[in-house]
Amino acid sequence: MTSTYEKYQKRKLISSYFSVILSIFLVLSLLGALSLFVINSERISNNFRENIPINLFFTDNATQKEFDQFSKKLGEAPYVKSFKFVSKEEAAETQKEDLGEDFLEFLGYNPLQNSYDIYINGEYVVTDSLTKIEAELLKTPNINEIAYDKQLVELVNDNIKRITNWVLIIAGILTVISMLLINSSLRLLIFSSRFTIKTMQMVGATKRFIRRPFIWHSMRLGLIGSILAVIALVALTFYLDKKFPDLELSPTTNYMPLVIVGSGLILAGIIITTISTFFATQRFLNLKSDELY
Structure with missing residues (x-):
């Protein structure tokens, strides 16, 4: 017991x-x-922020020397994590794959522009910093447009x-x-x-x-x-x-x-x-x- x-x-x-x-x-x-x-x-x-690209488009007047100088400038900029130069020919090839047809044959010319896909370090992906970066980049000659999703950044x-x-x-x-x-x-x-x-x-x-x-x-x-x-x-x-x-x-x-x-x-x-x-x-x-x- x-x-x-x-x-x-x-x-x-x-x-x-x-x-x-x-x-x-x-x-x-x-x-x-x-x-x-x-x-x-x-x-x-920062991982989420750094996946938001800034697309920067150049006019057709831009020369290869200007692209080289701009690439060097981006490489030295503290706010740039990575960047990629996309020629108008590469952009046309990508567009062709997305559409499934050759739009160049239809138009007879390439309407796309040489561009850069720029990814910014996370701590700079805030509205104030991006506004300053945008103003600085626009000082570069032959830049036609800078585009990024402002609403996505704020969200x-x-x-x-x-x-x-x-x-x-x-x-x-x-x-x-x-x-x-x-x-x-x-x-x-x-x-x-x-x-x-x-x-x-x-x-x-x-x-x-x-x-x-x-x-x-x-x-x-x-x-x-x-x-x-x-x-x-x-x-x-x-x-x-x-x-x-x-x-x-x-x-x-x-x-x-x-x-x-x-x-x-x-x-x-x-x-x-x-x-x-x-x-x-x-x-x-x-x-x-x-x-x-």
């Missing part, structure tokens, strides 16, 4: 340990993913700002929820040991002496849960890097954000469990014997 009861208590205790570790793992995994997004938000937003910037703000709010809410959830799980775990706590207190053990093993045990559970959360975060990062290689999220090359978030998660797991256990044990230490039931 005693053996059966002991087995039941052991299973109950293991179940309590599992629920605490699971709570820590789930909450810290979500918090870590959001934190990683916030840290990499500039990189992610991307507004959405990135809005998403970042919402992620910060959600991360703050999750932090509070994580503390409450982990605290609740630990209180249930310590609740099962309330009679042991009171017995130790009655034989003269100090509060500090009674709290110490519970705190150390909870810290170990917090460490296990946070390490599992870090492993899940690493796996998520590898998955995202495989799906979206342009974001450059690979832990092997861009490991600092992961190190920062991972260290923060482990520290958070230990600190939250320590504080929660301290107050949970304190509550049962202050209870009278008849209140334990």
Whole structure:
């Protein structure tokens, strides 16, 4: 009979340990993913911005020497990420493939212009900076037109700002929820040991002496849960890097954000469990014997 009861208590205790570790793992995994997004938000937003091209068209009076000089100027410009010169012949070939027919035979001449496809560094893809860049480029002789999607630029910037703000709010809410959830799980775990706590207190053990093993045990559970959360975060990062290689999220090359978030998660797991256990044990230490039931 005693053996059966002991087995039941052991299973109950293991179940309590599992629920605490699971709570820590789930909450810290979500918090870590959001934190990683916030840290990499500039990189992610720049990736979207840098895919918005500026099309610059030259008149037919432009010479090859002017193209060479302009290419050199773009290569030295701090705001240019990359650029490509598209001759009117290349543009005609592309147009022919898109239309599925040779429009040059129908028109009898090539109406297209020599142009540049310019991609700007992400931090410059804002309305004010693009206006200044446009004014500077227009000073170049024989430039006919500069075209880019201004509405798309404003839309991307507004959405990135809005998403970042919402992620910060959600991360703050999750932090509070994580503390409450982990605290609740630990209180249930310590609740099962309330009679042991009171017995130790009655034989003269100090509060500090009674709290110490519970705190150390909870810290170990917090460490296990946070390490599992870090492993899940690493796996998520590898998955995202495989799906979206342009974001450059690979832990092997861009490991600092992961190190920062991972260290923060482990520290958070230990600190939250320590504080929660301290107050949970304190509550049962202050209870009278008849209140334990």
